[in-house]
Amino acid sequence: MLLFCPACSNTLTVSRSDYEDHHPNGVNRLQCKTCPYQFILNKRYYERRLMKRKEVEDVMGGAGAWDNVDQTDAQCPAQDCGGDKAFFYMVQIRSADEPMTTFYKCTKCSTRWKEN
CATH class of the missing domain: 2.20.25.10 (N-terminal domain of TfIIb)
Known part of the structure; x- marks a missing residue:
């Protein structure tokens, strides 16, 4: 999953957060490399997508x-x-x-x- 900065539309990267004193295991954040935007990841985020497999005939030309x-x-x-x-x-x-x-x-x- 690729996320974009709401301020400047560049891609967000995952990095360690500076708020380690409140969380002994550490916290990650989404951070923009071009502007000061950051979003603290304080819970698990995931997205599940089921991919549709292509049939061999679709790839190799089908019935025709x-x-x-x-x-x-x-x-x-x-x-x-x-x-x-x-x-x-x-x-x-x-x-x-x-x-x-x-x-x-x-x-x-x-x-x-x-x-x-």
């Missing part, structure tokens, strides 16, 4: 990912298929200095695989 893709000669990895043609598309899923990942789908049995 195989529409209008090219074909190539590629041996299907399924042992009982024997197909020698596959649909394919390429995606840059790693850093830019790494090669693109090629995703294949057999035209005969619809088996999917990938190559780096």
Whole structure:
């Protein structure tokens, strides 16, 4: 959770408070680094957010990912298929200095695989 200063709109940082004499365990505060604003944290503050996980199809193109893709000669990895043609598309899923990942789908049995 990122909080901002109500006086100057800069980010607030957490630091030790100067009011240690009243609290033997010490107290933290939210402090602005550009103006004198500070807020004493005298109780626990937390925020819980449930993150929605993305489906793999949302990331990799969904149901229409195989529409209008090219074909190539590629041996299907399924042992009982024997197909020698596959649909394919390429995606840059790693850093830019790494090669693109090629995703294949057999035209005969619809088996999917990938190559780096």
